[in-house]
Each structure stands twice: as C-alpha cells, then as structure tokens.
Amino acid sequence: MINLKSVLDKKTESKLSPLQRRQVLQGIAAMSVGSMVLPPSFAHAARLNRITDVRMWTAPDHTRLVFDLERNTRHQLLQLRNPNRLVVDLMDSVAGVDPATMGFSDPIVNRVRSGIPRPGIIRTVFELKTGIKPRSFFLKASGEKPPRLVVDLVRVEGKSKTPGDQPVSHDRTASRDAVVVIDPGHGGIDPGAVGLNGTKEKDVALQVAKRLARKINSMDGFKAELTRKGDYFVSLRDRVSVARNHQADLFVSLHANAFRLQSAKGTSVYMLSEGGKPSPDKAIRRLEQRENSSDLIGGVKLSHVADPTVRGILMDLTQRDSLNRALVYGKKLLGELKDTPQVNIHFKKVKQAGFAVLKAPDMPSILVELAFLTNKREERLLRNDSHQNALASALAAGTKKFIRATGLA
C-alpha cells in the first residue's frame, strides 16, 4: 500500500479506512498533470491500470507503438488533421512512465506529447509527418511479457491530404476540444474601474474577451465560451457555474486596474492564493475588495464522492493541483504579454490573491488585469482596436502553449 503521508498530514492520514484510502488514491490519480509519473504501488492501491513502458518500432510501411500495461483496459484512438495527429487515450490508467519522454527517430512520427485530459485518462498525442491509417489491438500477457496495447500507424499516400477534420474514433466517448472559459469582469450596473476619460472596465474587458474568444475558436482543438456576452450583470457565482457547465479546462477572467496614482501602470496576472487568503499587499487587498464585489463561491465537482472525509481531502488536493496548474498557465500568459508591444508588466511574477472568481477548486483559474485605466497612456491603449487585438493574441498564444504542454489538444 502506498504511503499517503507524502500528500496528507499524519493525523488525517491515520484516520482513514482502507476504502477511504482507495478513494483518495483514485482521486489523486485523476490530477497531477505536472507530476504524471506515479509509483507502481499507487496504481495497485487505486486499482487502476498502469502504463509501464511505451516503445516505437519503425517498419517500411508502418510504425508500431507498443504500450506495456499492468492490465487490459479500454482505449480510444482519435485521428485529427491539419496538422496530422493521432491521439491515443488509455482509460482508467495512470502513467508509470511519461510517453512523451520516449526517444525515437521515425519517418512517420514527428513528436510525442502526453497529458491527462480527464480524470483517469492518459493521453498520448503523436504528431505525424504524413497521413496514416491507424489500427489497434490488445495482446494478452504471455510468458515474461505484460498485457500490451499495440497501435499501428499505417502510412497512406496522397489521399490523406484531403482537408476536413473527420475524427476516427473507436469509442463513443470521443475526445473533445479543450474548453477555455473567458470571463469579462463586471457588467451591467457594475462598471468596475472607470478611467480618467470615462472608459469603463466592463466595456474594455468584454471587448478584449470577445477578441480572445474569436482567436481561441479559430485554433484547432480549442473552444472558447464567454461568461457574459453583453453589458449585463453576472454574479461571481454564476460566472463559475458557467465554467462548470461547460466543463472548462481553463478559466481566465479579464479586468482593468485602477489606482489613486496616475503613474501606476502595467499588466498583472493573478492566481488564487493558498486557501483563498487575502494578499498581504495593501494595494492588492484593495483590488481584491473591488473584484470580489457581491458573492461567495461554493460547491465542487466532487459531488459524486459520498464520503465527506474523502470529499474534503480530495477537494483540498484538487485545489492544490489546480493552483499548481494555474501557476504554470499564468507564467505562459506573462511570457507572451511580456513580448507584446506597448505592454508594461506590473508584476514580473504571477501574483496570488483572494479573488472569489478564482475559487473554483477544480480548474486552473487566472485573472488578468490588462492595464491601468487610471493611467492616461494605458487607458488610451485599452480603447485601441489593434492594442486590444495584441492583448488577445498574447493571451491566446499563452493558452495554446499551456494546453499543448498538457497534451489536451
């Protein structure tokens, strides 16, 4: 049995029944995109399949992929074009090795990525140099050899180049786009910050959000949803509900800042603080108060877990996992914003604060203060079409990099 002491404090851990332990382990297996590789005892304890090795063989007319498993498990293949990719999902599995670290030189496969798109699914994405026809089959354990999933990528010439994204799925639970929920701050009776020339935060946030949504929707494998599409009030709770209903993979809230000194300027990227605690920084605390206008957020996606102890532990761990991912996401956004013309960076690092709209524990959530409306130059920029576009491009690029790195799309 795995030692849960590495993730839980001693007191909590010692009180768990064997069933509770297993439920916690299963919950953990569903997280941890950043630290995918789990020890053998882990999969065993959670009763999941564990991928122990992945290999690639090159034949003249095809390339063969072999996944070594601990037990037979469901899988699905999804073929995507423009660019050509084959997605292999192994269900009810954890990774004992990271498929993306496999070394190879192959005439068909260009690059391998991996990730956890949904709880308990290990996804490997093969980026291809050419059109293929995939076929797959299971091999039972024999002698020294473990159960294996074999996937052949059979080269097809010419014909495969036809455009159109017709996914070829072997399973009804076909893969879906990565869903990014964009949240334009404020709206309706709540204007948010107001600039020196009367520019309202709610308006610029919506304009940039719409541009960002268009860019994300034009990216292959991505879908954007907005928490509001016009000038009306949406409670913070409802914003998070929208994200939940769409099963968002990412949540990004867009705002514009204000300060009593006109000299304050720049873009900042925020994630939730540990436990949603208020920031020790006075200026950030004032910002928290403004952004947390009306309501508190409750409820988690773990409602299927009946045991309150297990649910509490998993909620805690889920939040920790989401925070880890939000940090990675925030860094990608900052990296892109830094390289955007006219953009000043206010804080060089992803800042933590107690923003209520970031409190959904089950998805990485980020809040971006695009610029200061109380700074003359930045207010003008925020109204400018091409600058709004540049901001949206940076945010789209950072989103794409984050999602690609997790193998989700």
Ligand SMILES: [Zn+2]
């Ligand atoms: Zn705001």
